[in-house]
Amino acid sequence: MSTADGLQERLGLNSDVSLGLKTAAVLTYVFLYGPIFVILVMSFDAGRYGLRWEFSPEWYLNLATRGDLIGSLWLSLQIGVVVMIVSTVLAVVAAFGLVRFDWPRRKGALSTYLIFVPLTLPIIIYGIGLFVFFSQLGLGRGFIPIVIGHVMYTFPFATLVVAAGVIDLDRSLEEAAMDLGADPITTFREVTIPALMPNIVAAALFSFTLSFDEFLISFFVSGAGSIPLPVRIWGMVRADIEPEVYAISVVVLVISMTIAVIATRLRRF
Amino acid sequence: MSSSSELSGGETTAPSGFRARVLTMADNSRLKGLTSLGPIVTLLTVFYAIPVALLIVYSVFVDDPFVTAITFEHFARFLDLSAVISLQIGDLPYVRLLARSLGIAVVVTVLSLIIAYPITYYLGQHAPERWQMLLVLLVIIPFWTSYLIRTYAWIPILSRNGFINGALGALGLPTVPLLNTYWGSIIGLVYVFVPFVILPLYASMRSLDASLIEAARDLGASRSAVFREVVFPLTLPGALAGAVFVFIKCAAAYVTPALLGGTSGRMFAQVIETQFGTAFNWNFGAALSVILVAVVLGSLWIAMRLGIDVGKSRGLGGGGL
């Protein structure tokens, strides 16, 4: 009986299930990408909320004249690069600290918790806290507070990515290098870092894109003179009168997706 | 080096040589550990722990911290005991808002699980091997893109004359209010968070041994029985890990309800933002923040007590809501 069942399955009954699952999968992808497609469609729509969609590149052309948007994009890229560098360096150091040293049980656990708390607490709480903190210090808002907030937010993620590499790293590679006459510093430079490179690059790209797209922390600690792009987009969406928002969003999505594709090719998931 | 080797030659001096060596090594290693984690722990303390702790400080002062008196009035304003005793739920607007936020978080979590199961079952067990990488990549990419943009993309879809109502109208059906409603918040949150369930669940589905399914089928289990008896229990840990993450992130959501939820979809984080943004009542805002953090950490604690491996979801990262 069971073999007959199996045969029936192979002959096509099973495809019902497959078909159902496949349909569900397709619908999920439509759900995931539909809104992104909508942004793309809207960015080329001549009239907005008009009854008819008409192709027009005018919003993209308008972007060139929007100095405020270009400035915010440039600021976000700058912040992203600084955050990427700082966060990645911290992540490499932290990953080795966490994975490689035998901590007395409690101290090890404490530093682990401290590093990973930022992953669980609501970002909005941190944004507000940072805002209050800088107000108290009289340092106000701007580039430096944003960078600090973003580093605290991105580097735990970056640490996880690098630490995964350090854990997987075959210790005998480093031992072999030392065995062949490389001192610890040479070993680190010649073997450890190159072997970890995919993880380090993935962590860097991840840090950059998290910072580039970050809104809530920036929302609370950005000032009049330095508004990162997500905060600018938020303002445009709330004001609801600037159709260029779709065009600039497409630019942001293209940058993020390009980085995502590069990064996911580097690292197994 | 040479002197130490001479020292440890004799029987009596050997232990002290050994001890000295162990101590130097331990010191060394701890030194290395301190130099690697010390600066990071310092940075986190100064720029993360202190800012968050500052909110706790604010929450217990009448106004400016350490200048004005210590008080619990801000917490009392949240939880008015006289209203609790007289069961005047209507006089507890903040409690009701928190309850609604948690309710929305539960609904979003359940909907995310319902959406995640079929696609991950397909990806993990049925998808052709050569497409698998690409298909999973397609789930990961949204992680790396702006949740703000992906959220406001729903405005033209959900609005009164947007895509959905346009389609309903074309079919001669009555339109439904979606944007700026309770369901607006829920749809937006499910959209943003469903990948957080899909990815850990996919990992569980992938590691599920296909021969277990075949064995169950072979023993006469129907397809639904296979799912109920084999697939579901074995993949539940991955699903729950993602679900906990979605729940705690939803409970504190701000951007999505602010853009899509209107009044009926309003959530707790929005009222916190109001205290700092427009009401300028930092102390009350800080008290509400402390309550939100307590709820999040409490949920995590309960999840861990229930044996859910919260760490499974952590590594996936992305999306700051």
Next chain:
Amino acid sequence: MSSDLHVDGVTKHFGDVRAVDDVSFTVEEGTFVTLLGPSGCGKTTTLRMIAGYETPTTGRVTLGDRDITDEKPYQRPTSMVFQSYALFPHKTVGENVGFGLKMRDVPSEERDRRVAEILELVELPGTEDRAIDELSGGQQQRIALARSLVIEPEVLLLDEPLGALDLKLRKNMQVELKDLQEELGITFVYVTHDQEEALTMSDEIVILNDGRIEQRGTPAEIYESPRTRFVAEFIGDTNLLDGTYVATDSGAYLECGSVEFPVEPNPAAESGATLSVSIRPEKVSLEESAARNGGSTETDITLDGVVDDVIYQGNVAKIHVRIGDSELISERHVVNSTDLPTPGSECRVRWTKEHADVLVE
């Protein structure tokens, strides 16, 4: 000047665990010595202390007159071939093999020449520019060997280097490694859990169990005269007869249930002790009829029994014989399978006294 390797009273603790316990042995220059034992016996830890990855808790490691106990791995004239090969995945074959020379500041021209030479030696000439992941497991193994040999170490340490290869390749490599060692005259310290590998390749075997040395000796000594029950069971198959050991002035014998037979006296064993005697199955001969005359003599032991079971294995057969309460296996070459005895038939087993070893625990 000789550069024999001395491991002298070495002990290693990991926390409360004593991984290696007072181990001493000498490896003569140019010999092939195997550290053999089950996993967790301390053989790898011992090797790692010779290589310098672990520091002994107590004890010294010396090479000739040079005390290397506290030297770092990169200061020692030893080199290691890892079980996982530990080839650098981001470097080419040539860069891997040349790594040690580069660390020694050997000029690149000479480096290239020596790399080419050593690749020739391991029969992979011209593979300098290949990527590591393009190589098969066996080829990677050779590259790992070449990488260690090219720096001309005084001692080559090998940590189960053939463990990841399939059986046939492993057998070939065993012979090749032994030939290579003899050709180069480098001291090899080899770690394995595979007793057959140890017997095939070694000049001397050091058997470790639970962090201690059980026995040292040439392969023949180890196989033919095991001193402990552990060694007898670990190396090859054996018959173990348990009984009471009785030593008298005129000789020693074992009381084994209803039978007793003479054994070689063992000075390490106390008279009256309960212990085991090991007899290799191929040393036990079998006579199919119990009708022949003659019992045990002082050097030849004969016991009557009944054939219990006959296990045919192609070139050999194992015949299980019941003698009183004990069972004994006799192994013989099969020339003609019809000559094998049938279960239930009476028989007589015979062995020479010197082939039965009195074991201490």
